Amino acid sequence: MQQPADPANQLEPTGSVEGVVIDVEGTLGAVSSFTVRLSDGTDAIFVPVDGLLFAGTAPIDHVRDHMVSGAPVSVGYTTLADGTLSALEVGDA
Secondary structure: OOOOOOHHHOOOOOEEEEEEEEEEEEEOOEEEEEEEEEOOOOEEEEEEOOOOEEOOOEEHHHHHHHHHHOOOEEEEEEEOOOOOEEEEEEEEO
C-alpha cells in the first residue's frame, strides 16, 4: 500500500530565519500559528503546514517549549500568494 505524501515535503523552502518564539496560537497538540522575533526586532508569524514535525521528529507544539525557555528556533518557509508565511521546517537554531 502506498503511503500518503507528507504535506511538509510538497513545497520547498524559499527562505529561512532564526529567532525566538514569542507567541503560539492553537490548542495543546495543535498549533495554528507561531510568532518568531528576529534578531532585527521584527516579528514574523508562521502558519505550519499540516503534518509538520519539529526537527522532523517531535510534535510541532514543541515550539511552546521554546517559547518558555527562550531557546531560538530556525524556520524554513515559503511565502504563499496571499502573503502568508508557511512554515515547512522548524528546528533548533
